Amino acid sequence: MADPMKIRANVVGDSTEVKVLMSHEMETGQRKDAQGKTIPAWFIQNVTVAHNGKPVLNAQWGPAIAKNPFLSFKFKGGAKGDKIEITWVDSRGEKRTDEAVIA
Amino acid sequence: MQNTRRQVLKSGGGLTLFALLAAAGWLKPGDAAAQAWNKGAFEAKSLDEAVKAVGGGTPAQSKDIAFVATPDIAENGAVVPITIASALPKTESIAILIEKNPNILAASFDILPGTEPSIGTRVKMGQSSNVYALVKADGKYYVASKEIKVTLGGCGG
Amino acid sequence: MNRRQSIRALAACAAAVAVVLGCATAPGDAEVSAKAAAVLQSSFKEQGQAKLDRLVQDDTQKTCSEYSGKVIPKDVAERIEKANLASIKWPADGKLLGDWKNGERIAQEGRGMQYSDDPKGPVGANCYACHRLSPQEVSYGTIGPPLYQFGKLRGYSDEMRKYAYGKIYNAEAYNACTNMPRFGHSGILSVQQISDVVALLMDPDSPVNK
Amino acid sequence: MMRVRRGVAPVAAFVLALVSAFGAPAVPAQGNAVDEIAKYRAALQDGNPAELWEARGADLWKQKRGPKTASLEQCDLGLGPGVVKGAYARLPRYFADADRVMDLETRIVWCMVTLQGFSEADAKKGPFGGPDRKADMEAYVAYVTSESRGVKMNVALDHPKEREAYRLGEKMFYFRGGTHDFACATCHGEDGKRIRLQDLPNLTQTAGAQKAYTTWPAYRVSQGELRSFQWRLNDCFRQQRFPELVFASDASIALTMFLARNANGAAFDAPAIKR
Numbered sequence: 103m104a105d106p107m108k109i110r111a112n113v114v115g116d117s118t119e120v121k122v123l124m125s126h127e128m129e130t131g132q133r134k135d136a137q138g139k140t141i142p143a144w145f146i147q148n149v150t151v152a153h154n155g156k157p158v159l160n161a162q163w164g165p166a167i168a169k170n171p172f173l174s175f176k177f178k179g180g181a182k183g184d185k186i187e188i189t190w191v192d193s194r195g196e197k198r199t200d201e202a203v204i205a
Numbered sequence: 206m207q208n209t210r211r212q213v214l215k216s217g218g219g220l221t222l223f224a225l226l227a228a229a230g231w232l233k234p235g236d237a238a239a240q241a242w243n244k245g246a247f248e249a250k251s252l253d254e255a256v257k258a259v260g261g262g263t264p265a266q267s268k269d270i271a272f273v274a275t276p277d278i279a280e281n282g283a284v285v286p287i288t289i290a291s292a293l294p295k296t297e298s299i300a301i302l303i304e305k306n307p308n309i310l311a312a313s314f315d316i317l318p319g320t321e322p323s324i325g326t327r328v329k330m331g332q333s334s335n336v337y338a339l340v341k342a343d344g345k346y347y348v349a350s351k352e353i354k355v356t357l358g359g360c361g362g
Numbered sequence: 363m364n365r366r367q368s369i370r371a372l373a374a375c376a377a378a379v380a381v382v383l384g385c386a387t388a389p390g391d392a393e394v395s396a397k398a399a400a401v402l403q404s405s406f407k408e409q410g411q412a413k414l415d416r417l418v419q420d421d422t423q424k425t426c427s428e429y430s431g432k433v434i435p436k437d438v439a440e441r442i443e444k445a446n447l448a449s450i451k452w453p454a455d456g457k458l459l460g461d462w463k464n465g466e467r468i469a470q471e472g473r474g475m476q477y478s479d480d481p482k483g484p485v486g487a488n489c490y491a492c493h494r495l496s497p498q499e500v501s502y503g504t505i506g507p508p509l510y511q512f513g514k515l516r517g518y519s520d521e522m523r524k525y526a527y528g529k530i531y532n533a534e535a536y537n538a539c540t541n542m543p544r545f546g547h548s549g550i551l552s553v554q555q556i557s558d559v560v561a562l563l564m565d566p567d568s569p570v571n572k
Numbered sequence: 573m574m575r576v577r578r579g580v581a582p583v584a585a586f587v588l589a590l591v592s593a594f595g596a597p598a599v600p601a602q603g604n605a606v607d608e609i610a611k612y613r614a615a616l617q618d619g620n621p622a623e624l625w626e627a628r629g630a631d632l633w634k635q636k637r638g639p640k641t642a643s644l645e646q647c648d649l650g651l652g653p654g655v656v657k658g659a660y661a662r663l664p665r666y667f668a669d670a671d672r673v674m675d676l677e678t679r680i681v682w683c684m685v686t687l688q689g690f691s692e693a694d695a696k697k698g699p700f701g702g703p704d705r706k707a708d709m710e711a712y713v714a715y716v717t718s719e720s721r722g723v724k725m726n727v728a729l730d731h732p733k734e735r736e737a738y739r740l741g742e743k744m745f746y747f748r749g750g751t752h753d754f755a756c757a758t759c760h761g762e763d764g765k766r767i768r769l770q771d772l773p774n775l776t777q778t779a780g781a782q783k784a785y786t787t788w789p790a791y792r793v794s795q796g797e798l799r800s801f802q803w804r805l806n807d808c809f810r811q812q813r814f815p816e817l818v819f820a821s822d823a824s825i826a827l828t829m830f831l832a833r834n835a836n837g838a839a840f841d842a843p844a845i846k847r
Contacts, residue, residue, distance in 0.1 A: 108623045117321060125624045127703065127796075130329070132307060141703075147242040158320050164247040166303060166311035166329050168284045169796035170621035174325040175314075276612035278605055280847045284793040286615035325618075356501070356609075356769065398743035398826075405823030406809075409816035416750040416814055423748040430746035430757050431776065475751045475813045491767050503767040505759065534753075543752035550751060 109202035111186045118180030118204055120151060120159075122173050122188055130165040145193050146171060152187045153180055180204050247310050252302055252337055252348070255310045259300075261346040269293045270338045270349035273323070279330060282355035288325035293342035296322035305334035313339075330355050395428065410477035422446060426539035439538035447535035449547050450528050458523040458560050465562030466569070468555055469495055475550060487530075487545055487559060495562065496569040505541055512563040514571040526560045622714055622791040622843035625798040629715025632708055638688030647683035649676070649716065660720035661840050664829045666731035673737040675828045677802045678820040680712050699819045700803050713789055713800040720840045725786065727833045734829070741830025744823055745775070750813040756827070758812075760784075770847075775831055782838035785831050790844040798843060801828060 105125035112119050124146065131143025149161040158177040180186075182204055189199040249255035256264055269292040279285040289299050299322060300313035311328045322340075330336075333354040340347045399419070408414050419427065422442050429438070452458075471486020473479050489495060492505035495512075516522050529536055531546030545551040551559070562568050633644045633656075649659035650667070664675040670682055677699065684695035701707035729735045748755040759767060760775040774780035789800045799807075805824050809817045817824055 105624060105628055108627055121619055123619050123621055123624055125621075125628075128329075129703075130307075158317055160315040160317065161312060162242050162247075163312045164308055164310055166306050166308070168327040168329050170624060170791075172286075172325075172327050172619040172621070174288075174619065175320065175323060177320040179319060274611070274615050276608045276615060278608040278612060280609050280612050281793045283796065284616065286612070286618075288615075394739050395743050398740045398747060401740060401822045401826065402744060402747060402749075405818050405821035406815040407818055412750075412813065412815040414815055419747075419749055423753055426753070427743075427746050427748045427755065430748070430755065431761065476810055477816060478810055501768045503765070503769075505762075505765050505767060505772075541758045543754070548751045548753070 104196060104198045107188060107190075107198070107200040109186060109188060109200055111180070111202050111204040113180060113182060113204060114176065117176040117178050118153070118184075118186075119176045120174065120186060122151075124171045124173075124190060124198075126169070126171060126190070126192065128165060128167055128169045128171060132165075143193060146190045147193050148191045149173065150189050151175075153177060154184050155187075243313075246313070247308055249309055251309060252304070252339070255300075255302060256339065256346055259313075259341075261341065264339060264346035264348040267293065267340065267347035267349055270340050270347060272336075272338065272349070272351045274325075275351065275353070277352070278354045278356060280356055282330040282332070284327050285330050285353060285355070286325070286327050287336065287353075288323065289338040289340075290323035291316075291338075291340045291342065291347075293322070293340055293347060295343040296340055297343075298341045299324050300339040301326070301328060302337040302339055303328060303330055303334050304337065305332050306330065309337075411475065411479070411481045412477035422534050422539075429539060434539055442538040443535055446532045446544070446547065447528075450531045450535060451546065451553065452527070453553050453557060458520075458527045458557055459564060460554060460557030460559075460561045462558070462561035462565040462568035462570075464555075465558035465560070466496065468551065468559055469562055470499070485550060487543075487551055487555075489559070489562075492541075497572070498569055509563060510570060512570055513566065513568070518564060518566060523560060523564050526563050527556060530556050530559055616793065616845050620791055620843065620845040621796075622718075622789070622798050622845060625711050625714035625791075626718045626843065627715075628706075629711035629713070632711055633715055638684065638690045640687065640689035642687045642689070644680070644683050644687060644712070646687060647680070649679055656716055656719045658720055658723045660717045661723040661725050662727060664734075664737065664825055664832060665728060666733050671733075673731075673733050673825055673829060675801070675820075675825045675832075676713060676716060677709060677800060678825055680709065680716075681820055696819055699800070700806070701797050710789070710798050710800055710803075714798050714843050717789055717840070717842055721842070723840050725782070725832065725835045725838050725840055727829070727836055729833060737826045737829040738833055740823075741826035741828070744827050745830055752813045754812040754814075756808065756812075775834065778834060778837070781831055781834035785835035786838050786841045787844040787846070789842055790846040793845065793847055 107125070108123040110121045126146050127144055128146065129141055129144040131140065133141045135141050143165055145165040145167065146163050149159075149163065150157055151159040159175055161173070163171070184204045186202045186204060187199060188201075189197065191197045243258060246255050246258035249258050253263070256262070271290045271292070273288040273290050275287050287301060289301065291299060296316050298313055298315050301311040302309045303311050306329070312326060314324045316322050330353065333352070335350050335352050338349045338351075399417075402417050403414065406414060406417060422445070425438060425442060468487050469489035471484050472488040472491060473483060474485030479485075489509075490499055490502045492503045494502040494504075494508035494510050497510060512526070513522065525536075529542075530551070532544045533540045533542035534544055534547075543550060546553065546556055562570055565571070636643050646653045648654075648667075648669075649656060650662055650665050651659050660676055663679070664673050666673050667679065667682075674682065681692065681695040684690045685692050698705060698707055699709040701710050729738055745756045748758070757776065759765070759772050760780070763774045763777065763780070765772045765774075773784040775784060785801075788804050789798055791797070792799045802819055802824055805827055806817045806819070809815075
């Protein structure tokens, strides 16, 4: 199973800043292995972020997002102790959801 | 990541059920699992093609789109930090496109109500290239661009 | 260490440190060196084309390791230079100037001789890793001196050509304990390849001399 | 209009920028390339994927594993069983129970053998991760080293074996061999040198050793992997055209001792992120 995400959510002024690192190969499908065989594409395609159950960001990614992806953004509101839930789904249909609490 | 048992669907290009759904237009709010992935847009080779794939017309150049904390030179193309901020009213989405990558669209972000129109992430670049920030605001498309140079590094080749 | 070598080492020691410290610390130092060499042998494993014999030092490597970071006594330097000068093989046809375009490729190529390299793959000299040469290449290192306009500044004489060839073939012949590899002596480059790199430095048409 | 291809001009501009940064002519573009690379490095600091390894290592550290189904929580890294905080800043060191000098990786192997019951061969297997395989060792290393962040390097040479390791490491640093006559000192023995465009730290001087040693392990952007100090040594020797340095070998420990000791006094600041 994929490793957990590393999520940081902090109140900054009247917004909440979310920074997340995900553990994923983000294989492009363009690389070849040592035997010269093409390594099939394998990458995160969809990311959703929800604040207390309400979606705040949706993303679609291609394989050009760097390996072990990083994402940062802010949304209005959010208070210490609120729940941030992030889910990704990759091109193999694997899915991972992690939660963090706003600090 | 040894896990392949959750593989839903196997096929040559690594396509999934979601990709095969091939939605038109931008994302709708909701769970990632229920999200569609715009295959056509991600296979586009040019900016025009990509915009067309998301149902837009020719984008207008805009000075209200900024690349923030984005270096002109990347020491390594495998990881290029990019932050895009839009000052356009009613920004609905922000997309990153890299002209010289095999497929031009790198990512698109749906800015939901209450979310600030500023996104930071990291992309791969095969070579020095123009990078476009494509913004949909109030139903219309706008674009800004920046050139990022990729240097070669390393000693022993 | 055979007897002749140890006598040499003693002589070298006398010359090097007698003035400062006397020779009292030197045997201890030689012991540490010997142990370090032995520990290295047992700490590596052969991989690909890199076998364990690469850890067996010749006299030049051994002596230069000992004097690393120190001043090399004149007689030791002369000994190293003389021995290495004798090893240089000059082109049979006497032609020292090859093809600068091929020389540029060799100067750019960083691969070769690493255990991760294909033994049948290209072997370069990676000159740009340490030297500035053609002004078109901005990604150059500074471990060695800049060589831009090498021929133009020194003149395109037969003597300079010979020096350039010899230096690339075996740099230890001209400057004992230099950082530069002995490309010909150690079998990294062929005689033809060395002539091509000489052309990169000495051909008036080479970008290096523009 | 925006589809105009700008293949040649930008390259020329880049060349100019670099030439002006490193060469003689002082034009307004001076320093731009250097500034932009600094900006690039700064932008990466904000989210270092090494954190993913740190988290995984912290989790693995507590897991009951091996034939003895034990965790590594009671591993003695030199400050007593169970103390991880600050331990890395004092390694390598002499361990009486093993009667030898050990660096972090060697000590983790020791704990995997003594606490968890792994064979030594199993504990040392696959220490470096690749595209298809994550290395537990690199996760352990990321976790343990992260617990010394901000702690001043303080490597002792009290025990005779610690002093011996240091002296051996120093000799190895200057040992010239292989097809190219390279030693560590060839590239890392002088100030202000670079290979291609990469700056080379002078590891024989305190400042250089401190800067280099305190920023390993590191997430290597070019490889998308967290790399340990053992890996750093292994890959240096590959490029030196030497055979392969054996993981946790005596030479690797001696060299680590030499370099770690030379870094004494500087605050440890890793896992870092590097090109």
